[in-house]
Amino acid sequence: MSENTPVLEVKDVSIAYESARGSVQAVSHINLSLMPDHILGLVGESGSGKSTLANGIMRLLKGSAHLVGGEILVNGQNVYQMDARTLRQFRWNSMAMVFQSAMTVLNPVMTVEQQMMDVFLSHRKGMSKQEARNRSLELLDMVRIARKHAKSYPHELSGGMKQRIVIAIALALEPSLVIMDEPTTALDVVVQRSILDQIKELQREKHFAVLFISHDFSLVAELASQVAIMYAGRVVEMTESQGLSKHDMHHHPYTSGLMRAIPRLTHEDVEIEGIPGHPPNLVELPSGCAYHPRCPLAQPICREVRPEPIATGGRLIACHAFDPEKRGAFVHVS
Ligand SMILES: Nc1ncnc2c1ncn2[C@@H]1O[C@H](COP(=O)(O)OP(=O)(O)O)[C@@H](O)[C@H]1O
Ligand SMILES: [Mg+2]
Structure with missing residues (x-):
């Protein structure tokens, strides 16, 4: 695999849920690329x-x-063109996911060690039980959990420990892509912080690529070098996270709104300004730009025409206010 091959390419991907009331497109025409x-x-x-x-x-x-359009490539391979067996192997070896709830992954009736060993024994043909046990203990070391907990059942461990174990299991076969979907959301702030630090440390050491998902802007901005901001199934902005908090007038109005909603820990009295209104119901999406009913900069065109993403200064922004031809760049102020 060349250094220049993205670990993940999401090309014009749309995903819909079907119900008796019709189809709901929860993901619309998303493009993302993630390098090793x-x-x-x-x-x-x-x-x-x-x-x-x-x-x-x-x-x-x-x-x-179901996927209604687009392509998803991981390490250059189309995830939707694999047979079931290849996919099963690919999932642990090349891509792994850390869910919000550890209990989605951990089996309550197996010890931590058994579950870790399982991953090795079912994916590394010919590995001995002893070797699998050794590797499992090394995984515990890796996420700084004392080896004595190997014989514990999930319910005997704290939420933070369980989530560390889930992360360790995801990393067991050294995948090149790890998707973390709100990996710390269920945990209290102190534990969140330590897990976040651990993810950073492991990533620096092992060099896997991470798609880090969170509703918490401050976490994402801290961890990621690049950030995609999603609204109503679409990416409305893609930007470097460096300097994100400084120039909020240079961002999509939704991004600016999210940024203002971050509590500023250095100023205790600062009130958090939420974004007025609610995320839209996908069944009845607003016309034009889905954000227009909540947007302080909405113009008539925003009700009528959905803005296409425009590349500007190394970023992508889908907002009529950013169209340099029509309105001048960055016309909106916070
Ligand atoms: N099981 C489901 N059945 C039908 N629609 C769903 C289901 N899960 C999610 N959706 C729809 O997909 C949208 C996106 O959900 P989700 O991907 O879970 O959002 P997020 O992870 O950003 O909170 C929801 O707003 C809802 O409309
Ligand atoms: Mg979610």
Whole structure:
């Protein structure tokens, strides 16, 4: 695999849920690219389609969800053109996912060690039990969990420990892509912080690529070098995370809104300004730009025409206010 091959390419991907009331497109025409050893953040309010996209990449879409268009390539291989057996191997060896809830992954009736050993024994043909056990203990070391917990059952461990184990299992076969879908959301702030630091440290050491998904802008901005901002199933902005918090007038109005919603920990009294209104119902998406009913800069055109993403200064922004031809770049102010 060449250094120049993206670990992940999401090309014009759309995913829909079907129901008696019709089809709901939760992910619409998304394009993303992630290079080896990079961390790409994906941020957006709850319901914006982040998990649907993550499951789609893993080809783990649930219920009625299905890929309605586009291509997903991991290490240059089309995830949707693999037979079931290849996909099963590919999932652990090349791409792995860390879910929000550790219990989605951990089996309550197996010890931590058994579950870790399972991954090795079912994916590394010919590996002895002893070797698998040794590797499992090394995984515990890697995420700084004392070896004595190897014989524990999940319910005997704290939430933070369980999530560390899930991360260790995801990394067991050294995949080049790890998708983390709100990996710390269920945990308290202190534990969140330590897990985040651990993810950073492991990533620096092992050089896997991460798609880091969160509704929490501050987490994403801290961890990722590039951030995709999602609204109502679409990426409305793609930007470098460096300097994100400084120039909010240079961003999509939704990005600016999310940034203002970050509590500023250095100023205790600063009020958090939420984005007025609610994320839209995907069944009745607003016309034009889906964000227009909440947007402080909405113009008549925003109600009528959906803005296409425009490349500007190394970023992508889908917003009429950013169209340099029509309105002058960055006309909106916070
Ligand atoms: N099981 C489901 N059945 C039908 N629609 C769903 C289901 N899960 C999610 N959706 C739709 O997909 C949208 C995106 O959901 P999701 O991907 O979970 O968002 P996020 O992870 O950003 O919170 C939801 O707003 C909802 O409309
Ligand atoms: Mg989600």
